[in-house]
Amino acid sequence: MDEITFAVLGTGGIGRRTLEVSQHKDALTPVAACDRHGTAIDADGLDVDELLAATEGNIDSEVATDGGTGAAAAEGEGGIKQHGEDRGVVASAQARPSEDPIQDIIDHGDRIDAVLLALPNYEHDFIPRVADRFVEGGYSGVMIDVLKRSRVIDMLDDRSEAFEEQGITFVCGAGATPGFLTGAAALAAQSFVEVTDVDIHWGVGLKSGYEDNRGTVREDIAHLPEYDIETARDLTDEEIEAIIDAHDGVIEFEDMEHADDVLLERAGICDADDVSVGGVLDVESDEKPTTTTVSVMGTTFDGETATNTFQLDDATSMEANVNGPALGYLKAGVRRNRAGEYGVFGPAELMPGF
Amino acid sequence: MDEITFAVLGTGGIGRRTLEVSQHKDALTPVAACDRHGTAIDADGLDVDELLAATEGNIDSEVATDGGTGAAAAEGEGGIKQHGEDRGVVASAQARPSEDPIQDIIDHGDRIDAVLLALPNYEHDFIPRVADRFVEGGYSGVMIDVLKRSRVIDMLDDRSEAFEEQGITFVCGAGATPGFLTGAAALAAQSFVEVTDVDIHWGVGLKSGYEDNRGTVREDIAHLPEYDIETARDLTDEEIEAIIDAHDGVIEFEDMEHADDVLLERAGICDADDVSVGGVLDVESDEKPTTTTVSVMGTTFDGETATNTFQLDDATSMEANVNGPALGYLKAGVRRNRAGEYGVFGPAELMPGF
Structure with a gap:
C-alpha cells in the first residue's frame, strides 16, 4: 500500500501517543497536528520527537501517559496542563498559533489522506460538528475517531449522504473499545x-x-x-x-x-x-x-x-490498546477511500468481510 | 457490498461445508461446484440443499462430516466414497458429467467472482497448476485456497506477475489454520x-x-x-x-x-x-x-x-473453523479485486491494515 499521510486533531494523550506509535508503523507519515491553540503542519512529515518533547506537560487532560508534574496547572474547560510560555502544541518549534486550527487542517486537506479526531472528552456532538466543517470545507479523505458512545454513531449516520457526496470515509469508534x-x-x-x-x-x-x-x-x-x-x-x-x-x-x-x-x-x-x-x-x-x-x-x-x-x-495498558488498532483502522479506511467507498464505517465492518 | 458469486472446486468435506455455510452468509451466491467427475453450474444460484442431499456419501475423503456408511466404498487415489450409480457430484440433478470440470468453470468465469479451491489433499503443486489453468483460460477474479504449506505460498508467489496481468487476486491459506x-x-x-x-x-x-x-x-x-x-x-x-x-x-x-x-x-x-x-x-x-x-x-x-x-x-470443530473464515476472506478478496488489487495475498494481509 502506498504511503499514507495523516493529521491528528488534538494533542492530548491519544493524539500524542498516536504520533508516537505511528513511528513504529510502516507507510504512515504524520503531516499535521493541532490543538485549540495552534497548528503544526509539514507536508514532508512532522518531527514527532521534537513535537512530543517540546509539548510535554502542555497537554490536554485525556489519559496522559507522561505523568503530572507539580508545575502543571489545570485551566479552562478542557483542563489543559501547561508549563512554559506557549500554550499546548505551540510550544513546538513546528507549530504556529492559530485562531482556527481546524481550518488550517482543512486548508491543507488535499495533502492529508486521513484525519484522526483525538478529541474524546468534548460534548458528544463535537465530533459530528467537526465533521460538518470538513464537509463544508471540501475535504475528501478519511476521518476517524476513537469514540465510545452509541448515539454519536447515529449522529454521524445522519451525515452519511454528505460524506458520500464529498468523498469522505468516516471510521467511528476505532480505539481500544469499541474498535x-x-x-x-x-x-x-x-x-x-x-x-x-x-x-x-x-x-x-x-x-x-x-x-x-x-x-x-x-x-x-x-x-x-x-x-x-x-x-x-x-x-x-x-x-x-x-x-x-x-x-x-x-x-x-x-x-x-x-x-x-x-x-x-x-x-x-x-x-x-x-x-x-x-x-x-x-x-x-x-x-x-x-x-x-x-x-x-x-x-x-x-x-x-x-x-x-x-x-x-x-500488562497491556489502555493506552497501548488504543493506538495500534486506531492506526490499523486508519489504514483500512484509506484503502476503502481510495477504492471509492464513502460514508460511515465501524471498525468491525473493516474486518475481512466476516 | 454487492452480491458475490462463487464456485467451489472440489465437493469433498470442505467444499460441501462451504456451500452449506454460505447459506448462512449474506450476499454470497454459489453458482458452480465441481469434482473430478462433473460440474454443476447455475448462474442464478445452485440449489445447495439438493446438491448436498443427492451427493451425500459420494464425496472425497477430505474430512467428511456426514459419517461413513457401510455402503461407502473407497476407490482410486483420492478415496472417493460412493453409493448409488453416479460418481461424485454427478449424483446431483444439477450436475453433468464432464471430461474437464475445471475448464467448465473457467468457461463460465465471467459470471464467477471467486473460486474456492477446496482441494487440500492433492500433491502440493496441484493448486498452483490449477491457478495456471485459470490464468491461461483468461479468468479474472478471486481465487482462494485453504492450504497450510509454506512452500505452496512460494509457488504462488512465483505467479504473482501473471496474476496481476490477468486481474487475479489470489488468497492463500484461508481456512482454520493458517487463515x-x-x-x-x-x-x-x-x-x-x-x-x-x-x-x-x-x-x-x-x-x-x-x-x-x-x-x-x-x-x-x-x-x-x-x-x-x-x-x-x-x-x-x-x-x-x-x-x-x-x-x-x-x-x-x-x-x-x-x-x-x-x-x-x-x-x-x-x-x-x-x-x-x-x-x-x-x-x-x-x-x-x-x-x-x-x-x-x-x-x-x-x-x-x-x-x-x-x-x-x-466444542468448535475444525470443520466449523474452516468455512466461516474462508468465506470472510473470500469476500475480502472480492473487495480487493474490485478495487484493482491483484496478486497473492495471505489472510492476515486482508485484516484492516494492522
Whole structure:
C-alpha cells in the first residue's frame, strides 16, 4: 500500500501517543497536528520527537501517559496542563498559533489522506460538528475517531449522504473499545453460523489517577446509572473525586451505552441486543482490576454451542490498546477511500468481510 | 457490498461445508461446484440443499462430516466414497458429467467472482497448476485456497506477475489454520509496537476417525519429522493406520512447516522465525485433545512485555473453523479485486491494515 499521510486533531494523550506509535508503523507519515491553540503542519512529515518533547506537560487532560508534574496547572474547560510560555502544541518549534486550527487542517486537506479526531472528552456532538466543517470545507479523505458512545454513531449516520457526496470515509469508534474489541468479536464469531451473545468486559487501571485522566474518568462516570453525559460534564473536579472516593477508587460498570452493540450489528455479526459491555475502572492502581476479555458465544454449522474468547494481557495498558488498532483502522479506511467507498464505517465492518 | 458469486472446486468435506455455510452468509451466491467427475453450474444460484442431499456419501475423503456408511466404498487415489450409480457430484440433478470440470468453470468465469479451491489433499503443486489453468483460460477474479504449506505460498508467489496481468487476486491459506489463526494473531498484535513471539497451538479431534478423514490425516502425518509430503502420499492406508496405532491415536506435532510463519511475515506482523506452530491430533475421539490457542507476545509502546491470547472453544470443530473464515476472506478478496488489487495475498494481509 502506498504511503499514507495523516493529521491528528488534538494533542492530548491519544493524539500524542498516536504520533508516537505511528513511528513504529510502516507507510504512515504524520503531516499535521493541532490543538485549540495552534497548528503544526509539514507536508514532508512532522518531527514527532521534537513535537512530543517540546509539548510535554502542555497537554490536554485525556489519559496522559507522561505523568503530572507539580508545575502543571489545570485551566479552562478542557483542563489543559501547561508549563512554559506557549500554550499546548505551540510550544513546538513546528507549530504556529492559530485562531482556527481546524481550518488550517482543512486548508491543507488535499495533502492529508486521513484525519484522526483525538478529541474524546468534548460534548458528544463535537465530533459530528467537526465533521460538518470538513464537509463544508471540501475535504475528501478519511476521518476517524476513537469514540465510545452509541448515539454519536447515529449522529454521524445522519451525515452519511454528505460524506458520500464529498468523498469522505468516516471510521467511528476505532480505539481500544469499541474498535479493538469489536474487531476481536467479529473475528471470534467466525466459528459460528449464528452468534447468540457477545460479552465485552474490560479492566482499566489508570496508573496516574484522576489528576492525569480527567477526560476518561469523567466520560466513564457518565456511564454510571445515576449520571449521563450532560450531568457528568457539569460535575466539578471535587465532585468527581468524591464519587471516586465513594467507590474506594474502583468503579464497576454494567450494561454501558457503548457503541460496541450498534457497531457489531452494523457489521452483521449479531443483533445489538445480544451485546453486553461492562468493565471495572481502578483509578488508584496501575494493576488492571480485571482482565479485558471478549467472549463470543454462538452455534456452529454442525449444531454445537460454544464460546470463543480473546484476552488482552493485564500488562497491556489502555493506552497501548488504543493506538495500534486506531492506526490499523486508519489504514483500512484509506484503502476503502481510495477504492471509492464513502460514508460511515465501524471498525468491525473493516474486518475481512466476516 | 454487492452480491458475490462463487464456485467451489472440489465437493469433498470442505467444499460441501462451504456451500452449506454460505447459506448462512449474506450476499454470497454459489453458482458452480465441481469434482473430478462433473460440474454443476447455475448462474442464478445452485440449489445447495439438493446438491448436498443427492451427493451425500459420494464425496472425497477430505474430512467428511456426514459419517461413513457401510455402503461407502473407497476407490482410486483420492478415496472417493460412493453409493448409488453416479460418481461424485454427478449424483446431483444439477450436475453433468464432464471430461474437464475445471475448464467448465473457467468457461463460465465471467459470471464467477471467486473460486474456492477446496482441494487440500492433492500433491502440493496441484493448486498452483490449477491457478495456471485459470490464468491461461483468461479468468479474472478471486481465487482462494485453504492450504497450510509454506512452500505452496512460494509457488504462488512465483505467479504473482501473471496474476496481476490477468486481474487475479489470489488468497492463500484461508481456512482454520493458517487463515483464522493468523488473522487472530494479526489482531492480537495490535497492543504491541514489536511482536517477539507468535505461538499457534491447535487441537483437533476427528469425530469419525481415519476412515472419514484420510486427506487431513495423511497431510498431518507429512508434518511428522520422519515424513514429508511425498513419503506421506506414498503411504498405504494400512501404513497410516499403523502409524496412528503406534501413537495410540493421538499424534503430536511441533515446529510444523505451516504457512502461518510466512503469512504473518508478509503481513508485517513479525518475522517468520518468531512464529511456531504445533498441535495435537486425536483420531479416535471427538474431544479436542488440547484447546486451540493463539498467543502473541510483544512489547508495548510504553515498554511492557505482554501476551494476548485467542482461544477457540473445544466444542468448535475444525470443520466449523474452516468455512466461516474462508468465506470472510473470500469476500475480502472480492473487495480487493474490485478495487484493482491483484496478486497473492495471505489472510492476515486482508485484516484492516494492522
